[in-house]
Structure formats: C-alpha cells, structure tokens
Amino acid sequence: MSEWRTTTTGGYRYVVLAMLILAYTLNFLDRQILGILAKPIKDEFYLTDGQFGLMGGLAFALLYTTLAIPIAWLADRFSRVWIITAALTLWSGFTALCGMVGSFGHLFLARMGVGIGEAGGVAPAYSLIADYFPKHQRARALAAYAFGIPLGTAAGTLVGGLLAVHYGWRTAFVAVGALGVLLAPVFRLIVRDPKRGGADDPAEAPLVAAPVPPFGAVVRLLAAKPSFWLLSLGAASSSVCGYGVAAWLPSFFMRSLGLTLAQTAWYYSGIAFFGGLLGIWLGGAVADRLGAKSKAAYPLTPAIAFLISAPCFLLAMNSGSLVGGLGGQASLALAFAIFLIPTGLNLTWLGPITAAVQHLAPAPMRTTASALFLLINNLLGIAVGVYYFGLVSDLLKPTFGAESLRWAIYTGMGFYLLAALLFILAARRLARDWVE
DSSP states (O other): OOOGOSSSSSHHHHHHHHHHHHHHHHHHHHHHHHHHTTHHHHHHHHHHHHHHIIIIIHHHHHHHHHHHHHHHHHTTTTOOOHHHHHHHHHHHHHHHTTTTOSSHHHHHHHHHHHHHOOOOOOHHHHHHHHHSOOGGGGHHHHHTTTTHHHHHHHHHHHHHHHHHHHHHHHHHHHHHHHHHHHHHHHHHHHHHOOOTTTTSSSHHHHTTTTOOOOOHHHHHHHHHHHHHHHHHEEEEEEHHHHHHHHHHHHHHHHEEEEEEHHHHHHHHHHHHHHHHHHHHHEEEEHHHHHTTOTTTTHHHHHHHHHHHHHHHHHHTTTTTTHGGOOOOOHHHHHHHHHHHHHHHHTTTTTHHHHHHHHHHOOOGGGHHHHHHHHHHHHHHHHHHHHHHHHHHHHHHHHHHHHHHHHHHHHHHHHHHHHHHHHHHHHHEEEHHOOOO
C-alpha cells in the first residue's frame, strides 16, 4: 500500500477528510430533503403537521439512534471504512425507495430504512478523524467534517425543491439516493483505516495499544463523568431546535412569507450554506485557539453563541416590521441577512463539542463514546425536535391559524437557552474529566 494512503501526517489525511465531508453531505442531503418536500408530500397523503413531524422525526431517529451503538461497537473492532461504505449504500438506497412509495405508511417505513443506514455513518467518521489529526487540530477537523451539515442541507433544499417543481417529489428522492449509491464504491477505494490512536502523543502509546474494552466498560467510564452528560444533553437541547427548525423553516417561508416552492429552495439553501459554513468553521477555529489555554473554551464557545442567536432568530422572523413601507422584497432581503447570524451561531457547537467528547475516552473507546453521545443527541434532537414543532403547530392552529407554525418556532427558542446553561455547567467540569 502506498505511503500517501497510510500516513496521518501528510496530505492524504485531507483527502480522507474531503471524502468524509462528501459522505456526510449526502447523509444530510438525504436527511434534510424531507423539509423542502413537506408541502407536496402532505398534499398527496393528506397529512397534518403533527403526522409529518412524526415521520420526519421518530421514523428516522428510532433506529438511527439505537443501531448506532452496536455499529460503533463493531467499528471499534473492525474496519470503519467498510462500515461507512455499507451505511452510505444502505441509506442512499432507502432514500431512492422513498420516491417509490404508495402511502404514508410505506414512506414512514422507508424513512426508517434511511435511519438504519445513517446509523453507521457518523460515529466511525468521528473516530477516523481523531486518528488522522492530532488533538490540537481536531476541533477544526471535526468542524470541517461538520461542513456536511450546511452543504447537505443546502443541497437537499435546492436540488430537492427544484426537482420537485419540475419533475415531482418522487424524482427528487430517487435522484439523490442514486447519487449516494454511486459514491459508495469510490469512497471504499480511496479511504483507508489508519492506525488507531496514530495521531495521539507518543506518551499515550500504551493506552492506545490496549485491547478494545467491552461496551460496559465504556458506559461505566462515561457515566462517571458529569461533563459527558452535560455536553450530551446540551447538544441534544440545541438539536431539538436545530433539527426541528431546519425541517420546518421551508414550510414557514411558504406559509408566512408567501414564497413558492422554487423560491424557498433558493432562499433557504442560501441561508443554510453561507450561515452554516461560517458558523461551523468559526466555532472550531475559536475553540482550538482558546482550548489550548483552557479546556472550558470548548463548551463556552457555543454557549455564548446560543445566547446571542436566540434573539437574532426571533428578529429575523419578524423582519417585516423593521422595514415598514419598503415592501416585501426589502423584508425578504433583511430576513435573509439576519437569518445568516443565528444559522451560523447555532452550528458553532459541532466542532468544539464533538472534539471534547473525543477527549473523554481513550482511543480504543472513541467510536463507542461518540455513538453514546450521538444516541442522546439524536434521540432527543431528531425524534423530539421535528415532531415537537409539528405537534405544537397543530395545537396552536385554532388560535393562530396559518401563523401557528411561526408561534411553534417561537416556543422552541427556549431549547437554545437551556443548551447554553448546560454547556456553561460542562465548562466547570471538563478539565477534570479530560483524557490527555
């Protein structure tokens, strides 16, 4: 095997990172495409907001979160690259299948299949990145990996929306699913598993070389660390609003701002792309720089971001009242500019928090530790978040009518404030629980 495919210090690690970002982009493309397709799907199957939220949340998250644990156990023992390759093929195939369903029940089951596949995509990737990049670069590397979120959200919104306008929502699912199936063998040919712990300090070699511990040992280790719970629950709180708002903002733009499906596809994809990329990168870069002086910087960076973002989000949703008689286009332009701020700030946690979790366990435990973190984050974030906004929208409809979704989103901002509080508490304990 050539040296460029095995080193963790040369340029090849950036090739690996690029492939992981591409796979994660497809992961979120297949996950988030449902949001822009909400209206045509709801119209065809006569769904309420609550029913759609149940499908977009619980259907995906139920197996996505629970299967991530045994898959991570396998990834700590076997090839992480093969696991990601199989996962990419599976979730892409089920995404294509979503375009062939004949009922709401069939679509619910197909989305469960997408969740099964995506269960094997993220935790092994976190572990690969931790083994390709030294600890002083991990927050930035993990932040770069998280670029897949805004890239996938933007691509899913834009491509899914435009395909739905011209060819129907079913074609959108089939097209993006087929793309992932074609990428899977390319990913397997390019990416190689590095030595576990190969990017860690030489002084850690005895710890890295230790046998892979049993699952129970990982659970006991993390359960005894308050920072793990505070980081996990803080991330989950932010994800309730993050996943929920991402799933429902396209519907909000169409209902409350009067945009068409095609206009929404362009409008929201731009917000997700520019705001998301900037926020994720700044979060990782700031945490890496400040984290060298104080480990508390890893959770404090997103905590401050959340405290700023919540009022900005409310301001963006009411930008029409700020422009007075300037007209609808001015209101839309102002809303776009303001939405960029909370969209970026709300994603700053990804690099710092995932990097911190990597340091709560030794190298042989990292994949399982990541999966346990993702279990808490996603079970609450995806399953609760997407359903929460749909359910509250239905409950508020008798009072607020077509604006019920707007008020449902208002109530969700409290989750960002809760996340900030939990991260502040984590900052006080992180140094004691850190594994060098």
